Amino acid sequence: MTSRSPQGHEEQLDPSLDTLMGERRRLINLAYRLLGSVTDAEDVVQEAYVRWYAMTPSQQRAINSPGSWLAKVASRICLDLLGSARARRETYVGEWVPEPVPDRTEWTAVRPAGAEPDPAERITLDESVTMAFLVVLESLTPAERVSFILHDVFRYPFNDIADIVGRTPAACRQLATSARRRIRDAQAPHRPSSRQAVIVRDFRLAWEAKDVDALINLLDPGALSVADTGGLVEAGARSMEGAAAIAHGLVALRSRIPDLAILERMVNGRPGLVIQRDGVIVSVMALEADDDRITHIWAMRNPEKLRHWRAGEED
Numbered sequence: 001m002t003s004r005s006p007q008g009h010e011e012q013l014d015p016s017l018d019t020l021m022g023e024r025r026r027l028i029n030l031a032y033r034l035l036g037s038v039t040d041a042e043d044v045v046q047e048a049y050v051r052w053y054a055m056t057p058s059q060q061r062a063i064n065s066p067g068s069w070l071a072k073v074a075s076r077i078c079l080d081l082l083g084s085a086r087a088r089r090e091t092y093v094g095e096w097v098p099e100p101v102p103d104r105t106e107w108t109a110v111r112p113a114g115a116e117p118d119p120a121e122r123i124t125l126d127e128s129v130t131m132a133f134l135v136v137l138e139s140l141t142p143a144e145r146v147s148f149i150l151h152d153v154f155r156y157p158f159n160d161i162a163d164i165v166g167r168t169p170a171a172c173r174q175l176a177t178s179a180r181r182r183i184r185d186a187q188a189p190h191r192p193s194s195r196q197a198v199i200v201r202d203f204r205l206a207w208e209a210k211d212v213d214a215l216i217n218l219l220d221p222g223a224l225s226v227a228d229t230g231g232l233v234e235a236g237a238r239s240m241e242g243a244a245a246i247a248h249g250l251v252a253l254r255s256r257i258p259d260l261a262i263l264e265r266m267v268n269g270r271p272g273l274v275i276q277r278d279g280v281i282v283s284v285m286a287l288e289a290d291d292d293r294i295t296h297i298w299a300m301r302n303p304e305k306l307r308h309w310r311a312g313e314e315d
Contacts, residue, residue: 023067027074028122033149034078036098036134038308048074075164082142093231095239097298098134099305100284103266125269128153131286131298136186140179147172148179197271199289204262210254215247220293230302281309
């Protein structure tokens with residue numbers, strides 16, 4: 001993997017700072033899809049660069065493709081993190097939900113002057129970063145997740161993936177096939193964003209009006225709402241199952257805190273909701289709909305996972 005890029009073309013030997021930093025966006029995209037966390041992805045990419053600069057100049061010159069080398073190192077770090085994720089989740093308070101990312105146009109509209117680039121400027125928002133997709137990825141083994149993402153999303157050949165995962169190319173192919181099948185079986189049919197936007201708007205209006213019946217009609221009978229607080233905020237927005245339970249829970253929240261502002265925003269490339277209180281984002285909600293009804297709500301309330309959404313709010 002030291003001589004070929006994932007697209008199969010040769011890279012010129014130019015390990016200059018500009019060339020190396022030009023790989024950063026691709027590495028962030030890769031690590032975010034593997035880990036489901038912008039923060040962890042940034043840490044992984046930083047560590048990959050640290051390892052590059054820890055080498056001697058002669059060692060660096062011996063690497064024909066610095067970008068591919070960085071991707072290989074970042075993928076291995078991600079694989080190690082995924083392997084320890086279950087143990088780390090055991091100490092996590094409450095439900096764990098992948099970290100949501102804002103749409104570029106939404107974030108830059110309120111971006112303060114001089115602020116660092118936001119994740120939407122580094123992460124390509126497509127079907128491989130929707131919350132529903134990231135949640136399904138959580139059910140895969142680390143080797144399945146890495147093999148699938150590297151091959152199906154980033155088009156790495158299985159020979160290169162084998163070097164990262166420590167399996168044979170044939171085994172990596174089987175891992176990717178297994179992951180592909182599980183993802184296909186778990187995912188609902190893709191719904192155009194324009195249609196989901198209508199459903200989300202109707203949902204927002206019903207919630208603002210505290211209309212329980214309207215909310216129930218917009219929710220699938222078996223709908224599931226999952227809240228990630230990280231134990232850092234009140235657990236009022238607990239996980240709920242069933243249209244009636246979710247509808248009554250949302251209306252109760254609205255009655256208890258009437259000054260909440262409910263805004264329609266793009267969340268991980270799909271229409272979702274952002275909840276503000278006193279101008280500060282307190283929750284980001286990713287939604288998934290099927291047959292014109294909402295089937296899943298993932299509510300991020302952990303402030304540590306909202307830092308990219310809240311940039312500049314309290315300056």
